[in-house]
Amino acid sequence: MSDCKVRVKFGINADINVPSSKSYTNRAYIISSLADGKSLIKNVLVSEDTLYMQKALSSLGVSFEKIGDDVIVKGGVNCLKPFSNEIYVGNSGTCLRFLTPFCALINGKTVLTGSSRLKERPMTDLLGAIPIAGISAVSKQSNGFAPIIIDGRGTILGGTVRLSGEISSQCASALLLCAPYASRDIEIFIKGELTSKPYVDMTLDIMKDFGASVERDGYKRFFVKAGAHYQPREYSIEGDYSSAGYFFAAAALTGGVVKVRGLKPNSKQGDAKMLSLLEQMGCAILKGEDFVEVRGPQALKPVTADMNACPDMAMTIAVLAAFAEGKTTIKNVYNIRLKECDRLAATVQGLKTLGVFVEALDDGMMIHGSCDARAIHGGAIDTYNDHRIAMSFALAGLRIPGVIIRNKECVSKTFPNFWECFERLYG
Numbered sequence: 001m002s003d004c005k006v007r008v009k010f011g012i013n014a015d016i017n018v019p020s021s022k023s024y025t026n027r028a029y030i031i032s033s034l035a036d037g038k039s040l041i042k043n044v045l046v047s048e049d050t051l052y053m054q055k056a057l058s059s060l061g062v063s064f065e066k067i068g069d070d071v072i073v074k075g076g077v078n079c080l081k082p083f084s085n086e087i088y089v090g091n092s093g094t095c096l097r098f099l100t101p102f103c104a105l106i107n108g109k110t111v112l113t114g115s116s117r118l119k120e121r122p123m124t125d126l127l128g129a130i131p132i133a134g135i136s137a138v139s140k141q142s143n144g145f146a147p148i149i150i151d152g153r154g155t156i157l158g159g160t161v162r163l164s165g166e167i168s169s170q171c172a173s174a175l176l177l178c179a180p181y182a183s184r185d186i187e188i189f190i191k192g193e194l195t196s197k198p199y200v201d202m203t204l205d206i207m208k209d210f211g212a213s214v215e216r217d218g219y220k221r222f223f224v225k226a227g228a229h230y231q232p233r234e235y236s237i238e239g240d241y242s243s244a245g246y247f248f249a250a251a252a253l254t255g256g257v258v259k260v261r262g263l264k265p266n267s268k269q270g271d272a273k274m275l276s277l278l279e280q281m282g283c284a285i286l287k288g289e290d291f292v293e294v295r296g297p298q299a300l301k302p303v304t305a306d307m308n309a310c311p312d313m314a315m316t317i318a319v320l321a322a323f324a325e326g327k328t329t330i331k332n333v334y335n336i337r338l339k340e341c342d343r344l345a346a347t348v349q350g351l352k353t354l355g356v357f358v359e360a361l362d363d364g365m366m367i368h369g370s371c372d373a374r375a376i377h378g379g380a381i382d383t384y385n386d387h388r389i390a391m392s393f394a395l396a397g398l399r400i401p402g403v404i405i406r407n408k409e410c411v412s413k414t415f416p417n418f419w420e421c422f423e424r425l426y427g
C-alpha cells in the first residue's frame with residue numbers, strides 16, 4: 001500500500017473522460033447472464049467490483065469474451081451450473097446481494113463469501129424476505145452476514161414478498177433483477193421508506209431495456225409477470241456520475257472549470273443529483289448532449305442537504321463544505337455507516353484531521369466551514385480501504401498543502417485510473 005501527497009492547484013481548467021457506471025455494468029452482467037443467447041455489452045467498466053461479478057458469473061457457467069472496451073456475454077438459465085468452491089466477491093455488497101437470488105436459479109448449492117468487511121454488511125433484510133418466494137438462502141454462521149449458502153432449485157417460485165428497504169435498496173434490486181424468471185408472478189411490497197431510490201430506478205430502467213416490464217406504485221409496490229424473460233441485445237453502459245462527481249467538486253473547490261464527457265444528461269443515476277447541490281453552493285452548470293460542465297464560484301455557500309438519493313456523494317459534499325463559510329448539514333444518510341467502511345465516522349475523522357470543526361449526527365454530519373483556507377491544515381487521511389474516502393479527501397489537497405491519502409490503491413474498487421485522471425487537473 002502506498003500514499004499520495006496531493007499538490008495544491010487553483011483555477012483548474014480541465015476536460016475529463018470518466019469511467020463507465022459500475023452500477024449499470026453489474027446490472028447488465030446479471031441480466032445478460034439470464035438472457036438466452038449472446039449480448040454485446042459495450043463500454044463496460046473494468047474495476048475490482050465488476051471483475052468480481054464477472055468472475056462469479058463465469059464460475060456459474062456464463063461465458064464472457066472481452067473485445068476492447070466491450071464484452072460479449074453468452075447467457076441463459078439453462079447454461080447455469082453450481083460451483084463446488086466458495087465464490088469470493090471481495091467487499092462488493094452489490095455482488096453479494098445480486099447473486100443471492102440469482103443462485104437460486106441454479107440446481108445445486110452455492111456459497112458466497114467475501115472480505116472481513118463484507119462479512120459485517122447486513123443481509124438480514126434480504127434473507128428474511130426471500131424464503132416466501134421459494135429461495136433457500138441462509139447465513140452460514142446464522143448471524144445474518146456472509147458467507148451465504150444458497151440451495152438452488154433451478155427456479156424461484158414467486159408470490160408476494162415484503163421487503164424492508166431502509167438499510168439498502170440493493171435488496172429490492174436483487175430480487176427484481178431475477179423476478180422475470182420466477183415460475184409465478186412476483187409482487188414486492190416495500191416496508192418503511194426505501195433508501196437510495198434512484199438505484200431501483202436504474203434497475204427498472206435496464207430491465208425494461210432488456211425486455212422485462214415492471215408495474216409499480218411509486219416505491220411501495222413492484223409487480224413482475226412471470227415468463228417475461230430478458231432478450232439478448234447490444235447495450236452500451238453510460239458514464240458514471242459517481243466518478244464524475246469528484247471532478248465537478250474540483251471545479252467547485254478551486255473556482256475553476258471542468259468538463260466531464262461521456263455522461264447522459266437525463267441519467268437515472270442518483271449521483272447526478274449532486275449537480276443541484278453544487279448549484280446551491282454557487283456553481284454554474286452547463287449540460288450538453290454527452291457532457292456536463294461545472295464552473296466553480298469565487299466562494300462556496302453552505303447548504304442543508306438531504307442526500308439519501310445520492311449517499312455516495314455525501315463525503316464529497318462534506319469536503320466542499322469545509323471550505324464554505326457557515327454551517328452545512330448533511331442528513332438522511334445513516335446507511336453510509338454500512339458501506340465499505342463506516343463512511344460517516346471516517347468522514348468526520350478525516351475532516352477533524354484537517355482541522356475542520358465537524359459534528360457527527362445520527363444520520364449525517366454538520367460541518368462548520370470557512371472560506372479562509374488558512375483555517376484548515378494538511379494531514380494524513382486514513383481511507384479505511386474505502387475508495388470513496390480516498391477520492392473525496394484528495395479534493396481537499398487542491399486547496400491546502402500537506403494532504404496525504406493513505407492506501408491510494410483502494411480506488412481500484414470502482415475507478416482504477418482515478419489518479420491518472422486526477423493528474424489531468426494540473427494541466
